[in-house]
Amino acid sequence: MTDLFQSTKPIYSQLADRINRQILRGELKPGDKLPSVREMALQVNVNPNTVQRTYRELEGMEIVESRRGQGTFVTENEEILNAMRERLKKDEISQFVEGMHAMGYKNEEIEEGLRNFLNDGKGDQA
Amino acid sequence: MTDLFQSTKPIYSQLADRINRQILRGELKPGDKLPSVREMALQVNVNPNTVQRTYRELEGMEIVESRRGQGTFVTENEEILNAMRERLKKDEISQFVEGMHAMGYKNEEIEEGLRNFLNDGKGDQA
Amino acid sequence: MTDLFQSTKPIYSQLADRINRQILRGELKPGDKLPSVREMALQVNVNPNTVQRTYRELEGMEIVESRRGQGTFVTENEEILNAMRERLKKDEISQFVEGMHAMGYKNEEIEEGLRNFLNDGKGDQA
Amino acid sequence: MTDLFQSTKPIYSQLADRINRQILRGELKPGDKLPSVREMALQVNVNPNTVQRTYRELEGMEIVESRRGQGTFVTENEEILNAMRERLKKDEISQFVEGMHAMGYKNEEIEEGLRNFLNDGKGDQA
DNA sequence: GTGGTCTAGACCACA
DNA sequence: GTGGTCTAGACCACG
Numbered sequence: 001m002t003d004l005f006q007s008t009k010p011i012y013s014q015l016a017d018r019i020n021r022q023i024l025r026g027e028l029k030p031g032d033k034l035p036s037v038r039e040m041a042l043q044v045n046v047n048p049n050t051v052q053r054t055y056r057e058l059e060g061m062e063i064v065e066s067r068r069g070q071g072t073f074v075t076e077n078e079e080i081l082n083a084m085r086e087r088l089k090k091d092e093i094s095q096f097v098e099g100m101h102a103m104g105y106k107n108e109e110i111e112e113g114l115r116n117f118l119n120d121g122k123g124d125q126a
Numbered sequence: 127m128t129d130l131f132q133s134t135k136p137i138y139s140q141l142a143d144r145i146n147r148q149i150l151r152g153e154l155k156p157g158d159k160l161p162s163v164r165e166m167a168l169q170v171n172v173n174p175n176t177v178q179r180t181y182r183e184l185e186g187m188e189i190v191e192s193r194r195g196q197g198t199f200v201t202e203n204e205e206i207l208n209a210m211r212e213r214l215k216k217d218e219i220s221q222f223v224e225g226m227h228a229m230g231y232k233n234e235e236i237e238e239g240l241r242n243f244l245n246d247g248k249g250d251q252a
Numbered sequence: 253m254t255d256l257f258q259s260t261k262p263i264y265s266q267l268a269d270r271i272n273r274q275i276l277r278g279e280l281k282p283g284d285k286l287p288s289v290r291e292m293a294l295q296v297n298v299n300p301n302t303v304q305r306t307y308r309e310l311e312g313m314e315i316v317e318s319r320r321g322q323g324t325f326v327t328e329n330e331e332i333l334n335a336m337r338e339r340l341k342k343d344e345i346s347q348f349v350e351g352m353h354a355m356g357y358k359n360e361e362i363e364e365g366l367r368n369f370l371n372d373g374k375g376d377q378a
Numbered sequence: 379m380t381d382l383f384q385s386t387k388p389i390y391s392q393l394a395d396r397i398n399r400q401i402l403r404g405e406l407k408p409g410d411k412l413p414s415v416r417e418m419a420l421q422v423n424v425n426p427n428t429v430q431r432t433y434r435e436l437e438g439m440e441i442v443e444s445r446r447g448q449g450t451f452v453t454e455n456e457e458i459l460n461a462m463r464e465r466l467k468k469d470e471i472s473q474f475v476e477g478m479h480a481m482g483y484k485n486e487e488i489e490e491g492l493r494n495f496l497n498d499g500k501g502d503q504a
Numbered sequence: 505g506t507g508g509t510c511t512a513g514a515c516c517a518c519a
Numbered sequence: 520g521t522g523g524t525c526t527a528g529a530c531c532a533c534g
Contacts (some may be wrong), residue, residue, distance in 0.1 A: 089235065103151060196508090197505095289522065322519075366492060
């Protein structure tokens with residue numbers, strides 16, 4: 001059994017990220033029902049309490065909406081989804097830049113490198 | 127004991143990356159002696175053969191020079207180190223862009239996002 | 253049981269030479285499948301790891317191409333094979349000349365001796 | 379214990395070649411005394427009878443001269459040594475050319491390759 | 505001591 | 520089946 005989760009970051013938080021990404025990729029669409037807490041717990045092999053906490057977290061961010069007796073659903077509020085999308089983008093970029101700095105690359109190198117990469121057609125989109 | 131290595135990529139290869147990064151960051155300078163095969167094996171908790179293979183790999187890339195009976199040393203050929211630096215930069219960028227695409231971000235978004243991030247002073251260098 | 257391998261040179265390297273020669277002689281043609289790692293290990297009576305290393309070495313030289321789950325194949329890139337042919341020729345000549353020097357023969361003697369040998373029809377080709 | 383002898387050729391004959399080479403290289407000079415049969419047998423780790431046969435062979439070629447009660451000596455007849463030198467040269471060349479043919483090299487390639495090698499200064503004599 | 509080679513045997517990933 | 524990785528442990532060559 002392969003574990004889905006890395007080291008430092010709390011699992012519930014990693015799971016939240018994972019769900020956010022699924023929404024971004026369109027694997028989960030606005031209005032879609034998430035797996036039940038128990039179902040999800042089995043799928044990703046964690047404790048149901050952890051899934052519960054993830055859902056609560058997502059609900060706090062208004063990305064997800066729990067309806068008692070029915071389940072948990074992706075919000076249909078596109079604004080919030082867009083905000084999440086923007087936030088996640090910044091997170092990713094931040095993490096990337098931080099990593100590059102740690103390896104000794106300067107800002108200009110990074111920006112220029114990215115520009116070159118995209119223009120060389122190596123970064124053609126799927 | 128925390129393991130230093132991730133899942134899919136071969137350990138010898140991850141270790142090579144690790145050493146490359148140490149060179150980039152200046153933690154290892156041209157001419158420096160690497161830990162002996164056995165020493166490194168203890169440090170990173172893998173079999174000496176695996177370290178041996180890493181060193182061999184790095185020697186193939188001319189990043190490192192092994193002298194029997196003496197040790198393994200970072201090359202003093204700065205050109206090769208620069209080439210390695212450039213290659214690694216492209217690798218990182220490629221991986222980053224790929225990840226962003228997988229999450230549904232478009233090239234322009236990525237480029238603009240990076241520019242904003244760097245200009246907002248959030249990406250100030252260490 | 254006679255061993256196929258000489259003394260000082262590593263076995264994996266001798267085996268690589270052997271395969272190169274088979275390619276040169278046309279016993280192995282571009283696109284041909286080599287014996288599997290295990291098969292070859294039995295044939296030449298060495299450990300599969302040693303054969304693996306040989307194949308890996310040859311792959312590094314781009315003389316051979318390994319496809320996981322399928323086998324290892326002689327490259328169809330004739331340029332590389334020609335380069336290998338030239339390299340090996342120089343190696344053989346170098347070794348021959350070195351040996352002759354060690355026995356006290358001078359360059360002119362060697363060159364003249366070869367010319368005589370070939371012209372006397374003693375060196376008629378197969 | 380590494381064996382000094384290769385496969386097909388008879389040992390007494392290989393030992394004769396070995397001694398011839400020592401004479402060519404000047405390790406054994408005209409008039410020098412060879413080790414006694416028993417001494418040589420110990421040195422090269424073969425049966426004294428085999429050494430005996432080698433010495434007889436060399437004596438037949440007049441390269442060596444046995445004096446009862448004194449030992450075996452390198453001939454002082456330079457003509458014979460020169461003849462031997464020439465014969466051995468041809469042997470070596472013959473063997474070399476044969477090997478090259480076996481690997482698919484043509485006569486012109488061999489001759490040209492040798493010329494290039496010697497002219498490139500790679501074959502500078504010791 | 506150092507790096508380098510080799511074996512035995514296990515397990516993984518791909519197909 | 521295929522190639523590829525890893526470990527454990529031995530032994531060699533160089534200095």
